[in-house]
Amino acid sequence: MRIDIITVVPELLESPFNHSILKRAKERNLLQIHIHHLRDFAINKYGQVDDTQYGGGAGMVLMCEPLGDAIKKLKSERVYDDIIYLTPDGQTFHQRTANTLSLKENLMLICGHYKGIDQRIRDLYVTREISIGDYVLSGGELAAAIVVDSVARLIPGVLNDETSALTDSHQDNLLAPPVYSRPAEYEGLKVPDVLLSGNFKLIDEWRQDQALKRTEERRPDLLA
Numbered sequence: 323m324r325i326d327i328i329t330v331v332p333e334l335l336e337s338p339f340n341h342s343i344l345k346r347a348k349e350r351n352l353l354q355i356h357i358h359h360l361r362d363f364a365i366n367k368y369g370q371v372d373d374t375q376y377g378g379g380a381g382m383v384l385m386c387e388p389l390g391d392a393i394k395k396l397k398s399e400r401v402y403d404d405i406i407y408l409t410p411d412g413q414t415f416h417q418r419t420a421n422t423l424s425l426k427e428n429l430m431l432i433c434g435h436y437k438g439i440d441q442r443i444r445d446l447y448v449t450r451e452i453s454i455g456d457y458v459l460s461g462g463e464l465a466a467a468i469v470v471d472s473v474a475r476l477i478p479g480v481l482n483d484e485t486s487a488l489t490d491s492h493q494d495n496l497l498a499p500p501v502y503s504r505p506a507e508y509e510g511l512k513v514p515d516v517l518l519s520g521n522f523k524l525i526d527e528w529r530q531d532q533a534l535k536r537t538e539e540r541r542p543d544l545l546a
């Protein structure tokens with residue numbers, strides 16, 4: 323999978339993709355990430371990429387030409403399955419969205435800033451608009467990092483144990499059950515006996531039961 327990200331703050335995206343699972347995905351050539359600085363497409367020598375909004379009101383808008391030029395250049399180089407705009411007024415991101423996106427070949431992510439991007443860029447080029455939740459971030463970059471992380475780990479071959487993504491929280495609308503590692507007793511708290519029993523049928527049942535209990539307690543909305 324190839325992911326192109328257009329941003330006015332490329333520094334924000336320097337680290338998130340260079341560690342742990344995403345680093346491995348890139349090393350195995352299962353994932354390529356290319357960051358594009360919108361300022362390289364500025365309309366003048368001052369690096370201008372934003373302007374005040376028509377009709378008045380506070381806040382700047384990322385203007386048409388730089389963003390349009392950046393998108394057109396990338397589109398001339400390959401076919402994109404989705405051109406995604408990260409925005410608090412987009413569709414809320416869910417595990418099922420991550421599952422869908424993990425099957426794509428080429429994705430383009432556009433990070434908004436200030437008041438967002440000119441509506442005509444959305445009308446002309448954007449095929450999907452994503453919000454990561456009902457709160458406001460300063461820009462789309464951290465949201466883009468979250469989307470990329472959740473999608474990349476689902477690409478076949480990225481996780482060592484292929485079944486491991488299937489047992490994540492949210493993968494079947496259930497939260498994950500509790501997990502334990504050594505020692506068998508810590509500060510007086512014991513690992514549940516069933517996990518030490520070696521009876522994998524019982525262990526499976528216990529985990530299912532715990533996942534259901536947790537979901538009922540913490541996120542009953544997932545069961546509705």
Ligand code: 6GU
Nearest residue numbers: 408409454457459461465
């Ligand atoms: Cl995608 N962008 C911004 N700026 N704020 C957000 C968001 C995205 N999702 C939730 N809040």
